[in-house]
Amino acid sequence: MLVSPSILTCDFAHLEQELQFVKQSGADMVHLDVMDGVFVPNLSFGPPVIERLRPCSDMFFDVHLMMEYPDRLIEAFAKAGADLINFHVESKAPIAETLDKIHALGKKAALTIKPKTPASAVFPYLDKVDMLLVMTVEPGFGGQSFMADMMPKLGELRAEINRRGLSVQLQVDGGIASKTAPIAAAAGADIAVVGSALFNASDAAALVAEIHTLRTNG
Numbered sequence: 001m002l003v004s005p006s007i008l009t010c011d012f013a014h015l016e017q018e019l020q021f022v023k024q025s026g027a028d029m030v031h032l033d034v035m036d037g038v039f040v041p042n043l044s045f046g047p048p049v050i051e052r053l054r055p056c057s058d059m060f061f062d063v064h065l066m067m068e069y070p071d072r073l074i075e076a077f078a079k080a081g082a083d084l085i086n087f088h089v090e091s092k093a094p095i096a097e098t099l100d101k102i103h104a105l106g107k108k109a110a111l112t113i114k115p116k117t118p119a120s121a122v123f124p125y126l127d128k129v130d131m132l133l134v135m136t137v138e139p140g141f142g143g144q145s146f147m148a149d150m151m152p153k154l155g156e157l158r159a160e161i162n163r164r165g166l167s168v169q170l171q172v173d174g175g176i177a178s179k180t181a182p183i184a185a186a187a188g189a190d191i192a193v194v195g196s197a198l199f200n201a202s203d204a205a206a207l208v209a210e211i212h213t214l215r216t217n218g
């Protein structure tokens with residue numbers, strides 16, 4: 001499984017060094033959590049911060065928008081340096097148009113589903129996304145417990161993607177650590193977002209290496 005560290009629980013006073021730490025851990029990309037205080041009960045950062053981080057890192061920027069109206073800032077995130085723009089199917093954005101807009105800007109496009117949303121909510125858009133993110137916590141905060149009961153949903157998405165012969169990647173986000181990553185891989189996840197477990201790890205590189213050994217089922 002690939003690893004996308006979420007910098008949400010890192011030291012925000014030293015973002016450049018934290019990006020270097022992520023790179024040195026051997027991770028495959030960086031997960032940037034954008035929160036608007038409306039869609040989720042928390043605020044983080046937006047395009048100006050990502051724009052300043054862009055020259056500090058050559059890593060792939062996996063941008064997760066937890067926003068009520070992500071469609072209003074797609075150009076701004078693309079210009080700031082996002083490589084993949086991911087927004088929620090529960091947002092108020094026109095879903096298909098927004099996915100097309102992201103692709104027209106030359107970026108990869110993805111959709112996220114919250115725990116209470118069924119897999120079928122993203123079925124109409126499967127041929128328009130490069131990746132799907134299945135939340136394994138309620139979005140808004142790092143450091144929460146992994147919801148193993150999301151695994152059937154992950155399996156359902158994997159089966160539908162395979163049935164249609166698509167190459168959509170599946171990502172999991174929330175509570176991923178040494179113990180939970182194998183459960184997600186077995187259910188069909190390709191990419192693990194790892195936040196607090198990585199920043200609190202005594203050996204981050206060892207954790208990334210361990211997750212890299214996990215084979216995605218499906």
Ligand code: DX5
Binds near residue numbers: 143194
């Ligand atoms: C939650 C965010 C996650 C989160 C991951 O709303 O989307 O990316 O910060 O953090 P951990 O790995 O600590 O659950």
Ligand code: ZN
Binds near residue numbers: 006031032064193
């Ligand atoms: Zn996230």
